[in-house]
Amino acid sequence: MKLSKYGIDLILLKEEEIELVRQWRNHPSVVSNYEYREYITPEMQREWFKTINNIHNLYFIVEYKGEKMGVVNAKNIDWENQTFESGIFIPEGKYSNTFIPAMISIMTMELGFRLFGWFKGYAHVLKTNKPVQSMIRSVGYTLCDGQEDVENQLYEVTFEKFLQKAEKLIRAMHTVTGGEEGMTVTIFREDFQNEMILKWEEIGKKNADVIRVEEVEEGRIYYLK
Numbered sequence: 001m002k003l004s005k006y007g008i009d010l011i012l013l014k015e016e017e018i019e020l021v022r023q024w025r026n027h028p029s030v031v032s033n034y035e036y037r038e039y040i041t042p043e044m045q046r047e048w049f050k051t052i053n054n055i056h057n058l059y060f061i062v063e064y065k066g067e068k069m070g071v072v073n074a075k076n077i078d079w080e081n082q083t084f085e086s087g088i089f090i091p092e093g094k095y096s097n098t099f100i101p102a103m104i105s106i107m108t109m110e111l112g113f114r115l116f117g118w119f120k121g122y123a124h125v126l127k128t129n130k131p132v133q134s135m136i137r138s139v140g141y142t143l144c145d146g147q148e149d150v151e152n153q154l155y156e157v158t159f160e161k162f163l164q165k166a167e168k169l170i171r172a173m174h175t176v177t178g179g180e181e182g183m184t185v186t187i188f189r190e191d192f193q194n195e196m197i198l199k200w201e202e203i204g205k206k207n208a209d210v211i212r213v214e215e216v217e218e219g220r221i222y223y224l225k
Contacts, residue, residue, distance in 0.1 A: 001197050003060070003111060005183040006103045010060035010072060010111075012197070017061055018049050021071055029092035033129050035152045055079075055196055058111070062090070062104055069095055072104050074112055074121075082119035084112050102135050106166055109139065110183060113159040114224065116200075117207035121162075123155045140165035182211065188219040 001012040013021065022045040024030060031037050040048075052059055057075045061068055070090030077084045086108045090096050112118040123141060125132050127150065140161035147153040185204060191197040201220075209225040 001188065001191055001200070002186040003107060003115075003183060004186070005107055005110070007064065008100070008103060008107060009063040010104075010107060011063060013049075013059040013061055013071070015049055015053070018045050020068065021045070021061075024070065024089065024091045027091040029096070030089045033089065033126060033132065035124075035126065055199060058200075064095065064100060069093065069100075070104075072108050074108055076122075077118075082117065083122065084118050085122040085124070086112070087123065102138065102169065105135065106139055106170060107183070109157070109162050109166075113162060114183070115185065115204045115208045117203075119158070121157045123157075124152050125155060127151050127153050138165060138169065183224045185222040185224065186219055187222075189217075191219065 003010040019042065022040055022042065026040055052075065056077045056079075057073065058077070059071060059073045059075070062070045062072055070088065072086070072088040074084045074086050086105070088101060088104055088108070090101055090104075095101070109121060112121055121141075122144075123136055125136065136155055136157075139157070140163075141155040141157040142161070144154045144156050147155075185208075187197065187201050204222070208222070211223045211225055213223070214221045
């Protein structure tokens with residue numbers, strides 16, 4: 001499963017890629033932005049993957065210009081109340097201090113609000129992490145009540161707040177990247193036997209504004225408005 005927009009691909013995390021994710025997660029530039037800072041071993045990583053490989057969590061490898069550069073997620077999905085929590089980490093590198101992380105965050109929110117029709121999103125950010133606080137506020141997140149003195153603060157966003165805040169930024173991104181405005185979702189042929197991915201596909205078809213669907217060699221491609 002792959003989501004594409006702004007020249008960025010979000011590709012569903014596979015078990016064979018979790019060692020790469022572990023190396024990124026243990027990078028000092030990433031560890032410093034998390035409440036949990038203990039070293040993660042390969043065994044711990046395998047156990048972690050077992051806990052997130054289900055219908056309530058979507059973890060993606062981020063690719064930009066053919067380069068794997070980080071991870072983004074929509075996790076702790078509550079399908080009944082239509083809420084989710086998002087997160088992102090990109091090891092320090094040539095894209096970490098660019099507009100790319102903001103674009104990735106917007107794609108995740110579009111995934112939640114436009115593709116799956118979720119009602120509200122959440123994000124945890126350390127009180128000391130001013131750059132990420134600034135970024136998420138720019139796309140509509142606000143600090144939840146009672147979080148002022150909490151170390152790992154909880155933020156929330158609704159679709160309406162996202163549209164109000166992010167509209168100009170989204171237009172600017174289309175100008176910068178020169179890409180089409182719509183998102184594409186690819187269900188690979190290897191996914192056709194995966195009940196979890198097929199369930200996400202059915203939910204997306206009911207909620208998203210699908211312009212057309214193409215059957216190609218690699219699988220099914222949905223073009224969204």
